[in-house]
Amino acid sequence: MANLAISDGTPVRTKPFPSWPTYDDRDVKAFEEVYRSGQWGAGSSKVAEFESRFAEFQGAKYGVCVNSGTAALYVALKAASVGLGDEVITTPYTFQATVVAILMANGTPVFVDTLPDGFNIDPAKIETAITPKTKAILPVHIAGYPADMDAIVALAERHNLIVIEDCAQAHGAEWHGRGVGSWGHLGCFSFQASKNLCAGEGGIILTNDRKLYERTWSIHNCGRTTSDSEFDAESLGGNFRMTAWQAGLLISRLARLEEEIELRNRNMRLLDQGLGEIPGIKVVPLDSRATRCGCHGYKAIFDPEEFEGISREDFLKAMRAEGIPIGHWYTTPMYREPFMQSELLSTKLDYSNISCSETEKLCENGLALSQSILMGTEADMADIVAAATKVRRYVGELKSKT
Numbered sequence: 225m226a227n228l229a230i231s232d233g234t235p236v237r238t239k240p241f242p243s244w245p246t247y248d249d250r251d252v253k254a255f256e257e258v259y260r261s262g263q264w265g266a267g268s269s270k271v272a273e274f275e276s277r278f279a280e281f282q283g284a285k286y287g288v289c290v291n292s293g294t295a296a297l298y299v300a301l302k303a304a305s306v307g308l309g310d311e312v313i314t315t316p317y318t319f320q321a322t323v324v325a326i327l328m329a330n331g332t333p334v335f336v337d338t339l340p341d342g343f344n345i346d347p348a349k350i351e352t353a354i355t356p357k358t359k360a361i362l363p364v365h366i367a368g369y370p371a372d373m374d375a376i377v378a379l380a381e382r383h384n385l386i387v388i389e390d391c392a393q394a395h396g397a398e399w400h401g402r403g404v405g406s407w408g409h410l411g412c413f414s415f416q417a418s419k420n421l422c423a424g425e426g427g428i429i430l431t432n433d434r435k436l437y438e439r440t441w442s443i444h445n446c447g448r449t450t451s452d453s454e455f456d457a458e459s460l461g462g463n464f465r466m467t468a469w470q471a472g473l474l475i476s477r478l479a480r481l482e483e484e485i486e487l488r489n490r491n492m493r494l495l496d497q498g499l500g501e502i503p504g505i506k507v508v509p510l511d512s513r514a515t516r517c518g519c520h521g522y523k524a525i526f527d528p529e530e531f532e533g534i535s536r537e538d539f540l541k542a543m544r545a546e547g548i549p550i551g552h553w554y555t556t557p558m559y560r561e562p563f564m565q566s567e568l569l570s571t572k573l574d575y576s577n578i579s580c581s582e583t584e585k586l587c588e589n590g591l592a593l594s595q596s597i598l599m600g601t602e603a604d605m606a607d608i609v610a611a612a613t614k615v616r617r618y619v620g621e622l623k624s625k626t
């Protein structure tokens with residue numbers, strides 16, 4: 225008799241997991257308020273209100289709202305004066321926007337491998353990548369797991385580099401009790417539809433530096449200056465502004481973010497405990513200096529050897545048949561993406577000799593659950609662990625099918 229659902233056994237569950245986004249009448253009221261104000265864009269106080277609320281939430285002094293996370297990164301890179309020939313050190317394990325923003329700013333991405341059995345850039349490998357052309361380090365807090373900001377900030381200070389944090393997946397994540405995005409010179413967030421704080425689209429740049437704030441503000445707003453600006457030399461800028469609709473919705477949703485982050489963190493710990501017991505599934509606990517995860521999804525690493533050599537894809541199929549919508553995350557290191565050779569680039573870049581072995585392993589064997597699953601109950605988490613335990617137990621049955 226078959227045990228696994230993929231071989232016609234009974235699945236662990238058939239109930240769906242929570243979906244995203246969640247919403248209620250508070251969001252509708254926020255829209256109505258913006259609608260009736262007649263101020264739907266520039267001139268609305270909603271954008272400024274959200275900028276100061278979110279900056280405070282993450283522990284930074286200033287915020288500048290923009291219309292996407294990609295725009296946030298691009299504007300931040302330009303505020304940091306990244307231009308043709310400047311090297312920006314980053315991770316190859318990220319969403320393409322991190323790297324595309326560097327390319328659009330005319331910078332050259334320099335890839336440093338991820339931590340062994342981790343998701344973030346390995347700080348021990350950054351220093352050897354620094355050259356006289358290096359302008360900035362751009363760590364990404366992948367899935368909300370904070371990167372090692374102690375090491376990155378120290379390296380940047382030693383080499384006089386700018387740090388731009390990609391926090392697109394890390395709302396509410398904390399390092400030593402203070403929000404990410406407030407550790408580097410500039411921190412960039414996304415409010416795109418899938419994000420833990422979302423408005424369909426949107427982004428924000430945080431900084432503690434008044435001059436960088438003014439440069440950022442100017443670049444995002446057609447080269448204008450803030451009314452109380454001490455900085456009036458900047459004149460090249462575009463329209464990267466956020467609408468009042470987005471800001472109104474984000475103010476409404478920010479009120480419940482804290483509670484949601486705590487729930488996701490509790491569920492992440494349950495999964496770490498449960499899945500961590502299963503040979504062949506490597507969980508990646510938070511760095512002890514990271515006081516909170518942003519939990520933009522749950523991630524772990526599959527070890528085919530412990531699963532009698534079945535592939536990650538076969539494991540995923542078996543898990544999905546058990547009713548667990550599990551997937552992988554990035555499958556291609558950024559230096560192998562075809563866009564790295566786009567004819568739109570000002571300079572031809574050659575990454576044919578680059579290979580980051582830890583990232584390549586992650587691309588092959590990473591496992592990922594989406595953030596909305598972490599909004600579930602303890603019983604939901606127990607089902608995920610039960611399904612993985614079952615697939616591990618009956619792996620022979622799965623192997624005979626492949």
Ligand SMILES: Cc1ncc(COP(=O)(O)O)c(C=O)c1O
Nearest residue numbers: 292293294319321322392414416
């Ligand atoms: C790591 C990372 N950086 C940047 C971005 C870009 O954000 P957006 O989609 O809002 O442009 C994303 C969005 O998915 C992301 O995951």
